[in-house]
Amino acid sequence: MKNKKTDDLPLLKRTDFALDFRWGCSTSSYQIEGGVDLDGRGESIWDRFCATPGHIRDGSSGAVACDHYHRWPEDLDLARSLGTNAYRFSIAWPRIFANGRGLAPNQKGLDFYSRMVDGMLERGLEPWVTLYHWDLPQALQEQGGWANRDTVDAFVEYTDVVSRHLGDRIKHWITHNEPWCTAFHGNYEGVHAPGLKDVKTALQVCHNVLVSHGLAIPVIRRNVPGARVGAALSLHPLQPASDSAQDVAATKRHDGLRNRWFLDPLHGRGYPADIWRILGDKAPVVQDGDLATIATPTDFLGVNYYFPEIVADAPGVGVMSTQVIESDNVERTAFGWEVSPEGMVTLLGRLAKDYQPAEIYLTENGSTYDDVLSPEGNIDDVERRRYLVRHLQATREIVAQGIPVKGYFAWSLLDNFEWAEGYIRRFGLTHVDFETQQRRLKLSGEWYGAFLKGEL
Numbered sequence: 001m002k003n004k005k006t007d008d009l010p011l012l013k014r015t016d017f018a019l020d021f022r023w024g025c026s027t028s029s030y031q032i033e034g035g036v037d038l039d040g041r042g043e044s045i046w047d048r049f050c051a052t053p054g055h056i057r058d059g060s061s062g063a064v065a066c067d068h069y070h071r072w073p074e075d076l077d078l079a080r081s082l083g084t085n086a087y088r089f090s091i092a093w094p095r096i097f098a099n100g101r102g103l104a105p106n107q108k109g110l111d112f113y114s115r116m117v118d119g120m121l122e123r124g125l126e127p128w129v130t131l132y133h134w135d136l137p138q139a140l141q142e143q144g145g146w147a148n149r150d151t152v153d154a155f156v157e158y159t160d161v162v163s164r165h166l167g168d169r170i171k172h173w174i175t176h177n178e179p180w181c182t183a184f185h186g187n188y189e190g191v192h193a194p195g196l197k198d199v200k201t202a203l204q205v206c207h208n209v210l211v212s213h214g215l216a217i218p219v220i221r222r223n224v225p226g227a228r229v230g231a232a233l234s235l236h237p238l239q240p241a242s243d244s245a246q247d248v249a250a251t252k253r254h255d256g257l258r259n260r261w262f263l264d265p266l267h268g269r270g271y272p273a274d275i276w277r278i279l280g281d282k283a284p285v286v287q288d289g290d291l292a293t294i295a296t297p298t299d300f301l302g303v304n305y306y307f308p309e310i311v312a313d314a315p316g317v318g319v320m321s322t323q324v325i326e327s328d329n330v331e332r333t334a335f336g337w338e339v340s341p342e343g344m345v346t347l348l349g350r351l352a353k354d355y356q357p358a359e360i361y362l363t364e365n366g367s368t369y370d371d372v373l374s375p376e377g378n379i380d381d382v383e384r385r386r387y388l389v390r391h392l393q394a395t396r397e398i399v400a401q402g403i404p405v406k407g408y409f410a411w412s413l414l415d416n417f418e419w420a421e422g423y424i425r426r427f428g429l430t431h432v433d434f435e436t437q438q439r440r441l442k443l444s445g446e447w448y449g450a451f452l453k454g455e456l
């Protein structure tokens with residue numbers, strides 16, 4: 001390694017993990033591609049959301065982002081140079097159907113992803129595709145977006161087209177990325193596209209997204225021999241702010257909407273009754289058969305792990321009368337997210353105990369810090385490197401406990417458009433100069449590469 005400042009790092013080797021463990025980086029279409037007007041791509045809800053002043057902290061958008069639309073060969077070279085064996089990316093639905101649905105898909109959009117998938121395979125990167133990482137076609141939003149049941153049908157049609165075209169080469173399919181964020185950031189908090197603030201809408205969005213997940217699974221299986229399908233959930237280990245009965249009950253409610261609301265129905269248990277009762281008339285409309293659809297068996301559970309939460313009772317606050325407490329004395333990233341590899345161990349232990357998924361993949365994990373470019377042109381991001389090392393140690397511990405974690409995808413390969421934060425928050429193992437589009441591997445990326453290539 002170029003930089004030897006690794007003394008404080010605990011020993012970790014790739015050979016501590018199974019030979020077939022998946023090692024990758026994770027990305028998403030709107031955050032890196034740019035090229036929003038090219039080759040027949042339609043408008044997405046993020047293009048529209050970014051156009052409204054005040055929505056994005058630095059007033060930016062994903063219009064250019066990392067220009068990955070043109071630079072993907074270079075970016076895949078980078079992923080290969082790290083020694084990864086898998087690569088997670090998402091498809092921009094508006095590249096396939098500019099208006100969300102239609103008689104004929106946009107061939108140029110399909111060709112783009114087809115070339116990129118070939119590029120992955122040529123480089124020994126197993127493609128892991130996400131069908132929905134938040135860039136809904138704006139035309140569907142005009143009809144009510146995910147709150148409209150028709151969007152479920154549109155998603156299934158889009159899934160059919162994509163899986164028919166790419167299923168000969170892609171075997172790993174993630175239907176949705178973080179349905180909680182789709183529903184609540186986008187439709188209740190209003191901080192993500194489409195920027196709505198209505199709890200009933202958010203809960204209907206949530207339900208329809210889960211139904212679309214269940215309906216997409218048999219379509220993928222029909223079109224893709226040997227397909228392995230799952231969803232990627234954002235999950236959080238929770239702790240009550242105190243031992244008081246109120247805080248303990250609040251934590252159970254918070255868990256009910258943040259974690260169980262997804263895990264329970266996906267595992268055939270329906271929606272948690274305690275939460276359903278609290279929601280009252282805000283609960284979603286559920287059609288006959290929906291719960292069975294949502295519970296369609298999957299091959300793996302994708303877990304995006306970032307941080308734990310400490311929860312207090314807060315009558316009248318939010319949907320569940322709960323509040324997340326910012327405790328002092330904890331280590332945080334520049335985003336304010338608590339750094340807690342122990343939390344990941346707790347979370348995965350709980351998943352294994354309560355839900356027994358056959359396989360778990362850590363489909364995202366990563367950190368943002370205020371990177372500084374040294375006079376020599378290096379990014380010595382020791383904090384991000386430490387975050388990565390500690391979470392891989394935690395992963396090793398989880399595997400040692402017999403929990404079936406089979407892969408780890410670092411968020412993210414590149415600094416990118418971090419949604420409402422614009423370009424302020426950098427999560428990349430690679431620095432991107434957004435003026436010149438120059439890529440520069442950070443210390444954390446060097447470490448990941450050295451670890452994966454057995455050079456530590």
Ligand code: FCB
Pocket residue numbers: 028031177178181234304364411418419427
């Ligand atoms: C996750 C998102 C991903 C990225 C990371 C930092 O919630 O799935 O796109 O924004 O957070």
